[in-house]
Amino acid sequence: MVAGQRARKGELMAGNSQRRGAVRKSGSKKGAVVGSGGKRRRGLEGRGATPPAEMRTKHPAAKRAKAQAKAAAQGRPTGRAGAAGRAVGRKSEDGPELVLGRNPVVECLRAGVPATALYVAVGTENDERLTESVQTAANAGISILEVPRTDLDRMSSNGMHQGLALQVPPYRYAHPDDLVDRVRGTSEPALLVALDNISDPRNLGAVIRSVAAFGGQGVLIPQRRSASVTAVAWRTSAGAAARLPVARATNLTRTLKDWANQGMQIVGLDMGGDTTLDEFDGTAPTVIVVGSEGKGLSRLVRENCDSILSIPMAGPVESLNASVAAGVVLAEIARQRRA
Numbered sequence: 001m002v003a004g005q006r007a008r009k010g011e012l013m014a015g016n017s018q019r020r021g022a023v024r025k026s027g028s029k030k031g032a033v034v035g036s037g038g039k040r041r042r043g044l045e046g047r048g049a050t051p052p053a054e055m056r057t058k059h060p061a062a063k064r065a066k067a068q069a070k071a072a073a074q075g076r077p078t079g080r081a082g083a084a085g086r087a088v089g090r091k092s093e094d095g096p097e098l099v100l101g102r103n104p105v106v107e108c109l110r111a112g113v114p115a116t117a118l119y120v121a122v123g124t125e126n127d128e129r130l131t132e133s134v135q136t137a138a139n140a141g142i143s144i145l146e147v148p149r150t151d152l153d154r155m156s157s158n159g160m161h162q163g164l165a166l167q168v169p170p171y172r173y174a175h176p177d178d179l180v181d182r183v184r185g186t187s188e189p190a191l192l193v194a195l196d197n198i199s200d201p202r203n204l205g206a207v208i209r210s211v212a213a214f215g216g217q218g219v220l221i222p223q224r225r226s227a228s229v230t231a232v233a234w235r236t237s238a239g240a241a242a243r244l245p246v247a248r249a250t251n252l253t254r255t256l257k258d259w260a261n262q263g264m265q266i267v268g269l270d271m272g273g274d275t276t277l278d279e280f281d282g283t284a285p286t287v288i289v290v291g292s293e294g295k296g297l298s299r300l301v302r303e304n305c306d307s308i309l310s311i312p313m314a315g316p317v318e319s320l321n322a323s324v325a326a327g328v329v330l331a332e333i334a335r336q337r338r339a
Contacts, residue, residue, distance in 0.1 A: 057151075062155065065095065065155055066155055099165065099166040099234075100152075102127070104235055105166045106129045111239030113235070113242070114168075116167050117143045118137040119151075122148055130164060133164060152165055166231075173229070176258075179217060179220065188217075188337070190217060190264050191215060191217060191286055191288075193220070193287070193290060193330070195289075196252060197291050198292055203321070204221065205233035207219060208233070208240050211240075212240035212243060214334040216244070219246045220246075220249055222248070223250050265306045268301065270309075270310060271319055272308070272310065273308035275307055275308070277328070283336055288326065288333075290325065
């Protein structure tokens with residue numbers, strides 16, 4: 001009798017009753033769950049090779065690479081170049097950069113940009129650009145790494161990588177004296193281009209391409225307040241940055257003065273010039289100084305130019321893009337020297 005009462009009493013205990021709120025739910029901590037949901041099986045599977053430091057989200061190198069990609073998208077100096085520009089005398093090198101997107105990546109590979117790694121996201125849909133990128137990278141001996149898509153998402157500022165990214169090493173700048181030595185090693189008179197207040201890496205890349213196309217020996221940029229040879233400049237130069245030296249000057253005005261003392265004529269480009277391109281003689285050793293379209297030449301640089309050259313316009317256009325103006329002048333100088 002007592003046992004029966006205990007049994008009936010047990011049926012009314014919490015957990016045994018059918019009342020709402022008294023039944024233990026399946027899957028709770030107290031109720032056993034059948035199977036592990038595949039967690040044990042996945043736990044035994046390998047996770048693959050350890051990704052490089054730039055692909056680990058919490059690694060300092062990954063944070064630097066993300067900041068560099070964001071700065072490159074905005075056309076600002078990347079890596080530690082900005083810090084080196086603000087702190088005079090600090091010796092530091094730019095870090096590696098990522099070229100994102102299928103078209104930019106395949107263009108860089110076609111141009112022969114000295115890349116170090118090609119990242120392909122797992123599960124990326126194949127097309128002609130992806131196939132060409134992988135084949136070109138393999139033929140060039142560039143490492144091809146397959147990584148999770150989330151890693152590329154973290155590395156890019158806007159996630160617009162299309163499953164493909166190319167790592168470009170930091171550019172090695174020449175010394176201004178190296179450009180002079182390069183001039184002396186040729187039978188042609190000097191033809192150098194110096195950039196003043198040029199902040200767009202696309203303009204820098206286009207100028208490098210024009211200088212290489214028209215027989216110039218090098219390009220000079222200031223160490224501060226200037227575009228640097230980023231992945232964007234590499235792509236715009238169409239590979240010319242690999243063949244033409246780009247030098248950095250701690251003080252652009254002082255370097256121009258030194259070149260003038262070595263017998264080169266320093267010619268600045270500006271709308272209000274004292275001579276036009278039609279009257280200019282470019283057969284002598286020449287340094288073309290190009291300013292930005294908005295600011296033009298800085299005061300000190302302008303004062304140290306032997307002459308200010310302007311391009312005559314046939315239409316109502318007031319000015320040309322900096323890289324376009326440089327290309328026009330370089331083409332005219334090359335024509336005069338051929339004649």
